[in-house]
């Protein structure tokens with residue numbers, strides 16, 4: 002851990018975070034942001050979720066489709082929907098060719114114990130590699146590819162159900178916006194993804210059999226409904242055109258500290274020992290963390306743990322200790338991945354724009 006970096010005295014965000022500033026007490030601008038006025042209560046959110054789920058139950062062969070990776074959040078989303086509402090669920094898994102052993106085992110366990118059908122799509126390697134190569138060269142990252150293709154896959158599935166049957170199942174993700182969205186240093190946004198695709202790559206994308214061009218255009222026109230808040234006009238419009246698409250963590254207290262244990266005890270889900278427990282579903286995640294650290298002097302874990310401090314779910318001392326788990330050194334898989342893409346380390350654009 003770089004001890005000479007100035008950090009917020011409340012959370013652990015460093016001075017290298019773009020556009021951060023500190024007040025006289027050394028508290029960062031993220032910690033001093035005003036809180037939303039009158040946010041909906043837990044009970045109100047649960048009532049909203051009940052209403053949404055009820056309106057989808059028993060309408061088609063599946064009540065809900067859940068984007069499943071085998072990681073903690075998506076597994077918990079499926080587990081909760083089954084336990085709380087006993088829904089008929091289709092899990093949709095995006096296989097980028099780098100799923101970890103833990104993720105693959107968990108997918109089987111989750112589906113077998115909860116009684117979930119699983120649809121896995123593994124896009125052609127040449128297609129994915131073209132996209133990874135493009136984003137590494139242009140922007141110095143590659144995670145935006147899977148972040149967005151997974152959602153476009155679920156959206157395309159729902160779009161086709163709507164067209165075929167006049168009804169689409171509830172689409173559910175386990176993306177914890179609160180902890181995972183990183184203003185200024187994120188690569189999750191769909192606008193970012195499409196803004197940086199060439200026209201040729203866009204054509205190649207919509208030509209993929211698992212992608213529906215009309216669904217893609219709806220996502221583009223609505224500026225990525227999954228990143229909007231629960232009651233937004235964008236989400237309503239997406240519902241009208243395709244299906245209701247929710248991130249389950251927006252509706253529930255998302256207990257990051259106990260979720261892994263609950264899943265382990267109830268369905269035998271497992272995570273690698275001795276790690277930070279985030280995003281072990283993809284074997285390439287250490288590369289993302291390393292590239293982010295090299296570019297901004299901070300990892301996604303640092304940002305997430307800073308939010309957890311603000312939420313009272315982690316102490317600052319614990320967060321500082323957990324920094325020992327950060328991927329600050331180049332992971333072995335980095336050179337292997339670049340070799341596979343036929344790129345050299347110099348081809349990766351260290352100055353590329355991330356986020357927006």
Ligand SMILES: [Zn+2]
Pocket residue numbers: 009010011012013014028029030031032033
């Ligand atoms: Zn702070």
